Amino acid sequence: xxxxxxxVAVVDDDESVREALPDLLRAFGVQVExxxxxxxxxxxxxYSLADCLVLDVAMPEMSGPELQQELKKRGRNIPIIFIxxxxxxxxxxxxxxxxAVDCLTKPFSDDELHEALxxxxxxxx
Amino acid sequence: MTGVPEKGSSRTLLNxxxxxxxxxxxxxxxxxxxxxxxxxxxxxAVWSGGNVNDIGRAxxxxxxxxxxxxxxxxxxxxxxxxxxxxxxxxxxxVSNSAVENLIATLGKSxxxxxxxxxxxxxxxxxxxxxxxxxxxxxxxxxxxxxxLPSFPSEQDRLVLHVAANQAAVAINEAFRVRExxxxxxxxxxxxxxxxxxxxxxxxLPEGWADFFNGHFLTYLGMTAEQAAGWGxxxxxxxxxxxxxxxxxxxxxxxxxxxxxxxxxRRWDGEYRWFLFRANPVYGDDGSVVRWYGTxxxxxxxxxxxxxxxxxxxxxxxxxxxxxxxxxxxRPATGEIFWSDEAYRVAGHPIGTxxxxxxxxxxxxxxxxxxxxxxxxxxxxxxxxxxxxHRLIMPDGAxxxxxxxxxxxxxxxxDPEFIxxxxxxxxxxxxEENLRRSDVLLSxxxxxxxxxxxxxxxxxxxxxxxxxxxxxxxxxSGGQVDFDRIIQRVYEEDLPxxxxxxxxxxxxxxxxxxxxxxxxxxxxxxxRVVGRIVKHLDGTTECIGAVQDVSAQRIAELxxxxxxxxxxxxxxxxxxxxxxxxxxHEVNQPLSGIIMNASTCLRMLSEAPPNVEGAVETARxxxxxGNRASEVIVRLRNLFKRGVATVEPLDLNEAIxxxxxxLATDLQRGRIALLAELSNPLPLIVGDRVQLQQVxxxxxxxxxxxxxxxxxxxxxxxxxxxxENGESLVIVEDHGSGLKTADTERLFDAFHTTKPNxxxxxxxxxxxxxxxxxxxxxxxxxxxxxxxFGFSLPIDRDGSNEGPVAEPN
Numbered sequence: 001x002x003x004x005x006x007x008v009a010v011v012d013d014d015e016s017v018r019e020a021l022p023d024l025l026r027a028f029g030v031q032v033e034x035x036x037x038x039x040x041x042x043x044x045x046x047y048s049l050a051d052c053l054v055l056d057v058a059m060p061e062m063s064g065p066e067l068q069q070e071l072k073k074r075g076r077n078i079p080i081i082f083i084x085x086x087x088x089x090x091x092x093x094x095x096x097x098x099x100a101v102d103c104l105t106k107p108f109s110d111d112e113l114h115e116a117l118x119x120x121x122x123x124x125x
Numbered sequence: 126m127t128g129v130p131e132k133g134s135s136r137t138l139l140n141x142x143x144x145x146x147x148x149x150x151x152x153x154x155x156x157x158x159x160x161x162x163x164x165x166x167x168x169x170a171v172w173s174g175g176n177v178n179d180i181g182r183a184x185x186x187x188x189x190x191x192x193x194x195x196x197x198x199x200x201x202x203x204x205x206x207x208x209x210x211x212x213x214x215x216x217x218x219v220s221n222s223a224v225e226n227l228i229a230t231l232g233k234s235x236x237x238x239x240x241x242x243x244x245x246x247x248x249x250x251x252x253x254x255x256x257x258x259x260x261x262x263x264x265x266x267x268x269x270x271x272x273l274p275s276f277p278s279e280q281d282r283l284v285l286h287v288a289a290n291q292a293a294v295a296i297n298e299a300f301r302v303r304e305x306x307x308x309x310x311x312x313x314x315x316x317x318x319x320x321x322x323x324x325x326x327x328x329l330p331e332g333w334a335d336f337f338n339g340h341f342l343t344y345l346g347m348t349a350e351q352a353a354g355w356g357x358x359x360x361x362x363x364x365x366x367x368x369x370x371x372x373x374x375x376x377x378x379x380x381x382x383x384x385x386x387x388x389x390r391r392w393d394g395e396y397r398w399f400l401f402r403a404n405p406v407y408g409d410d411g412s413v414v415r416w417y418g419t420x421x422x423x424x425x426x427x428x429x430x431x432x433x434x435x436x437x438x439x440x441x442x443x444x445x446x447x448x449x450x451x452x453x454x455r456p457a458t459g460e461i462f463w464s465d466e467a468y469r470v471a472g473h474p475i476g477t478x479x480x481x482x483x484x485x486x487x488x489x490x491x492x493x494x495x496x497x498x499x500x501x502x503x504x505x506x507x508x509x510x511x512x513x514h515r516l517i518m519p520d521g522a523x524x525x526x527x528x529x530x531x532x533x534x535x536x537x538x539d540p541e542f543i544x545x546x547x548x549x550x551x552x553x554x555x556e557e558n559l560r561r562s563d564v565l566l567s568x569x570x571x572x573x574x575x576x577x578x579x580x581x582x583x584x585x586x587x588x589x590x591x592x593x594x595x596x597x598x599x600x601s602g603g604q605v606d607f608d609r610i611i612q613r614v615y616e617e618d619l620p621x622x623x624x625x626x627x628x629x630x631x632x633x634x635x636x637x638x639x640x641x642x643x644x645x646x647x648x649x650x651x652r653v654v655g656r657i658v659k660h661l662d663g664t665t666e667c668i669g670a671v672q673d674v675s676a677q678r679i680a681e682l683x684x685x686x687x688x689x690x691x692x693x694x695x696x697x698x699x700x701x702x703x704x705x706x707x708x709h710e711v712n713q714p715l716s717g718i719i720m721n722a723s724t725c726l727r728m729l730s731e732a733p734p735n736v737e738g739a740v741e742t743a744r745x746x747x748x749x750g751n752r753a754s755e756v757i758v759r760l761r762n763l764f765k766r767g768v769a770t771v772e773p774l775d776l777n778e779a780i781x782x783x784x785x786x787l788a789t790d791l792q793r794g795r796i797a798l799l800a801e802l803s804n805p806l807p808l809i810v811g812d813r814v815q816l817q818q819v820x821x822x823x824x825x826x827x828x829x830x831x832x833x834x835x836x837x838x839x840x841x842x843x844x845x846x847x848e849n850g851e852s853l854v855i856v857e858d859h860g861s862g863l864k865t866a867d868t869e870r871l872f873d874a875f876h877t878t879k880p881n882x883x884x885x886x887x888x889x890x891x892x893x894x895x896x897x898x899x900x901x902x903x904x905x906x907x908x909x910x911x912x913f914g915f916s917l918p919i920d921r922d923g924s925n926e927g928p929v930a931e932p933n
Contacts, residue, residue, distance in 0.1 A: 014713050014717075016713065016714060016716075016717035016745070016748075016749050016752065017713070017716065017717060017720070019717070019721075019745060020716075020717045020720035020721045020724065020742070020745060020749075021720055023720075023721075023724040023728075023738065023742060024720050024723055024724040024727070027723075027724055027727040027728065027731075083716075085712035085713055085716070086712075105712075106712045106713065106715065106716035107712060107715040107716035107718070107719040107720075108716065108719070109719065109723070110719075110720070110723035110724075110726075110727070
C-alpha cells in the first residue's frame with residue numbers, strides 16, 4: 001500500500017511540527033527527514049534524494065516561497081506541499097500558480113495531508 | 126489912438142476947402158473916394174502872409190484914416206474858439222465902455238446885426254454902419270460908428286463894403302494858412318510822439334485819457350476810441366489795477382509828478398511790466414491843465430530782478446537745507462565773506478565781520494593742529510583745503526564740518542579762495558548708526574541663521590549676505606553664481622530649484638519653498654522666501670531670505686516619525702499584527718495537537734498496534750494543548766500589558782492628545798472635527814495608553830467611514846458628558862454608517878466591514894473598556910452615519926489604584 005522507497009523532506013522552524021509531522025507521514029508509509037531551515041535542507045543529501053517537500057511558508061531567513069524559487073532556479077524539480085498558520089487566499093493562489101502541489105492551512109487533518117501526498121505521487125492510496 | 130492926429134488934420138483940410146471951391150468939390154469927392162477905394166484894395170498886398178490880427182489892425186488903421194468916424198470895430202469869428210474883437214477909437218469922446226455897450230445893444234450873434242443902427246450912449250447918439258465879412262458874417266463883422274448925422278454917406282458905405290470884402294478874403298486866406306500850418310505841426314508832433322520808443326499819453330486834469338501814441342495803441346491792440354477815457358485800464362493786470370489806480374488818484378489829487386509799476390496786457394494776451402510816469406502841466410493860475418506821461422517797458426528788468434531774487438532765495442534755501450555755507454577768502458587783504466548759512470554753521474551772529482580766528486576758536490582742540498596746518502598751507506602756498514574736523518559749539522555740542530577751499534587766484538602770492546563749509550554732523554551720526562545697524566543686521570542674520578540675497582533676473586547677478594555665504598559654505602565676499610549654487614544643492618532637489626527659478630523668470634509669484642543643500646558632507650534644510658521687485662527701468666530683481674531650518678526640520682522629522690510610530694502602534698499593533706499573531710500563535714500548537722492525535726489513532730489502529738508510539742504521540746498532544754493554553758495566557762497578558770499603569774486621568778486631555786496625533790489625517794481627508802468637551806469632567810481611573818487606543822480606534826473608524834462616502838458635509842463630533850455617575854465619550858460621524866442592525870456583533874472579534882480590516886479593532890476596544898469597568902456601544906446616527914460611545918465609571922474617592930479587571 002505504501003512505497004517504502006519514497007523520501008519526504010519536512011522543513012519547518014516550529015519544533016512541534018517537526019516532531020508531529022514526521023510521525024504522521026511515516027504512518028502513511030513514507031521515509032521522512034526533517035529540517036529546521038531552508039539552508040540546512042539545501043546542504044543535506046535529502047536535497048537531491050527527496051521525492052516530496054513539505055514546506056512551511058513563514059520561516060526566519062529563507063521563507064518557504066523563497067526556497068520554492070531557489071529550487072526552480074537550480075532546476076531541481078520537486079513536488080512541494082506548503083503548510084501555513086495564516087489563511088491567505090492570495091498567497092495560496094500565488095504558490096499554486098508557481099507549481100505547488102497543495103497549500104494546507106494549519107491546523108489540517110490527516111486526510112487533507114494524505115490527499116496532498118497522493119497528489120504529489122508519494123502514496124498510491 | 127494912433128489915428129487921432131491924422132483924423133484931426135484931414136478934417137481941418139476938408140473944412141477949409143468946402144468954402145473955397147464948391148465946383149471942384151463934387152469931382153474932388155469922387156476922386157477922393159476913388160483914392161480911398163484904391164488904397165483899401167491895395168491892402169491885400171500888405172496883408173500877404175500876415176496873420177489874422179495883423180490883417181485886422183491894418184484894415185482898421187486904413188479905415189480910420191479914410192472915414193470920419195468916432196470908432197471902428199472888427200469882430201473876427203474863429204473856428205471853435207472865442208471871437209477876436211479889434212477896436213479902434215477915433216475920437217476922445219468915446220471909450221472902451223462905449224464898444225461894450227454897442228455889443229450889448231446889438232447882441233452877441235453877429236448874424237443878427239442889422240445893416241444900420243443907432244445907438245445912444247451917455248448924452249450922445251451914434252449912427253452905426255455894419256458890414257458882414259463872408260457869407261452871413263461867418264468870418265466876422267465890421268462896424269463903424271459916428272456922431273455925424275450924415276453918417277454913413279454913400280461913399281462911407283462903399284468904402285466900408287469894399288474894405289469888408291477885402292478883409293474877408295484876406296482873413297479867410299490867413300485862416301487857411303494857419304490851419305495848414307497847425308495840421309502840419311500836429312502831424313510832425315504825432316510823428317515824433319509815435320517814433321519815441323516809449324508809450325506816450327496825455328489826460329485831462331481829472332485823469333480822463335485823451336491821447337495815446339501809436340506805440341501804446343499797437344501794444345494794447347485797441348483803437349484810440351476804445352482806449353480813451355478809462356478804456357485802457359481794462360488792459361491792466363487784475364492784481365495791479367487797484368494799486369496803480371490808487372497811486373494815480375493820489376497824483377491827480379496832489380497835482381505832483383509821480384510813477385508806479387504795473388503790468389499791461391499786450392494785444393496777444395501776454396502781460397508785461399511797465400513803469401508809468403506822469404507829469405502835470407500847469408496853467409497860469411497854477412492849476413493842472415493837462416497830464417503827460419510815458420510807460421516804459423521794464424519787463425526784462427523785472428524778470429531779471431525776479432530771477433535774481435529767486436536764485437538768491439533758492440541758493441539760501443539750498444544752503445539752509447544742505448547746511449552748507451559759502452566762503453570767500455583773500456588772505457593777503459584779510460577780506461572774508463561768509464554766506465548767512467556759513468554763519469549759522471559756525472554759530473556766529475549773521476553780519477559780524479568774519480575772521481580766521483573766529484573759525485579757529487570753534488575748532489575742537491584735538492583737531493586744531495591739523496586745521497592750523499591746512500590754514501597755514503593755504504595762506505603761505507595757496508594750497509587748496511579739503512578736510513573734515515569737529516567744532517565745539519558754545520553750548521558744548523560737537524559739530525562735524527567739511528571744509529573745502531579752492532584757490533581761484535591767478536597770482537600765487539595772492540591766493541583767493543572760494544569754498545564751502547558743510548555741517549555733516551547728521552551724516553556722521555547716520556553713518557555711525559548705519560554701521561551699527563549693519564553690525565546688528567549681520568548679527569541678527571547669524572543668530573537666526575537667515576541669509577539674504579539679491580538676484581538680478583535679467584543678468585543673473587547674485588549677491589549673498591555674509592550669513593548666506595556661511596550657510597552655503599562659501600568664503601565671505603566671494604563671487605556667487607548659479608554654477609556654484611547648483612553645486613551646493615542636494616542632487617534630488619535640483620529639479621525643484623530649476624522649476625522655482627523658471628517660475629521667477631517667467632514672471633511667476635513670489636517664491637516660497639523648502640530645499641535641501643549638501644554642504645561639507647552634511648544635508649542642510651533651508652527655506653527660501655523671495656520678493657519679486659519690478660524696477661522702473663523694466664528690470665526684475667528677486668530679493669529674498671534663506672533660512673537654515675535643518676535643526677527645526679530634524680526635530681520635525683523626529684516628531685513625525687514618533688507620531689507615525691505611535692499611530693502605527695495603536696493601529697497596526699492593535700489590529701492586523703495582533704490578529705496575525707493570534708492566528709499564528711494559536712494555530713501552531715493546534716496543528717501539532719491534531720497531527721499528534723491523528724498519528725496516535727493511526728498507530729493504535731495498526732496491526733499490531735504501535736502502543737509505544739501512540740503513548741508518545743498522546744504525550745505530545747497534551748504538551749501541545751498546554752502550549753496552546755500558554756499562547757492564550759500570553760495574549761491576555763498582551764492586553765493586560767498597560768493596565769499596570771493605572772492612574773486617575775482626565776479623559777478630555779487624553780482626547781486632545783489623540784486629536785493632535787490625528788490632525789494630519791483629518792486634514793488629508795478634509796474632515797472638520799468639532800470637540801465639545803464637558804468642562805469640568807470628573808477624573809476616571811485607567812490606563813491612559815489603552816484608552817487612547819480605543820479613542821483613536823473609534824476616530825479612525827469614523828475617518829475611514831467618511832472617506833468612503835462623498836459627503837458634502839464632512840464633520841466628526843467628539844463630545845464628553847457626565848451621566849449617571851459615569852463619564853461618556855461619544856464620537857458621531859456622517860460616514861457610511863452601520864451596515865448591520867445587530868450592533869452587538871460589531872464588537873465581535875473578526876467581524877469586519879472594511880475591505881482590508883481584520884475585525885479586531887472594536888473587539889479589542891471592547892476588551893479594554895470592559896476591563897476598565899465600562900461599556901461600549903454603537904448606534905446609527907439619525908442624520909446619517911454612525912455614533913460610537915463608551916462610558917467609564919468616575920473615580921469617586923480618587924484613590925482607586927487597584928488593578929482593573931482583566932479583559933474577557
